[in-house]
Amino acid sequence: MLQLPNGGGPTVDGIPVVDFPDLWEDVRDFLRMMYGALKIPPCRRAHNSVTAVAGALRLATKYDAPDMAQQLLYRLEYDYPNSFSTWTEVEDERRLLEPRTADWWDLNVKDPGPDPFFDINHCTPEPASAVRLAQDVRAGTLLRAAWYELARSYAQGSSLFKGPGSPFDWTDRRAADLTLLEAGDLRRLLVGRERLRDLAHNAMEALREHARFSTERSPCKNCQEQPEASLKMFMSTESYRDLAFDPLGGLLELRRAVEQSACDSCKYSVRTVIMDTCKEIWDTLVEAFELQKLGIEVPDDSVF
């Protein structure tokens, strides 16, 4: 890449120059990264973590600088982990960002009302750009979480997002810039969402069959009604019919609801069965979104 030009090449003020076919911003970020001067958000859930590393990562991949590329990939894996257990940690952190639903808020303020300053789009990266970058640099470890994030996002610029004060002030909903996607990815998104809905529906039906969720068949006489009631409530909520349906987020919410009301024994078994269900859905995401057809290997998530 940095072969010095010989004397016969182009010059500026008498100094030989190298001509790059790449975007100048990407070259700038690549050089900054090389000299330790690239500003990268240090923690998860920064709105600019993808854009901050994208240019340097693209060129580190293109010009075969594997150590640099790996370092940048590790940073993106904070936000888009391949492992389900790490993903749940990211979700727990994200939940703390959402003042209307965070545990501490529920416990401390009875009726907080909407927070006019909160907007999830200001504290999480834009998902379509994450998907594009992961595919451009063939980063299989990012794909599963990045695609899931895209699938549960709404279309940026849709009439639902009218800004603060509008009847649809959904500042707690992530919006994706779908113009960044290619036709194949748009199809993948639509097909994947349909499959995800199917998968989730089957998973909920299976949960309903589980003895701990059945008032009649539950072995527990102390709190037998709560798990069934929580599941029923979850299955009848609007979010279940949502276009940007988020079954994993919903199941984690269900787990929290059960944990707040059930006895210790039920808490444990209900938590286990819900987390197993989530993990099954997580494992099928690669197939649901046809990620294997991208020709990029997505590693199995064997650690739970």
Ligand SMILES: [Zn+2]
């Ligand atoms: Zn119980």
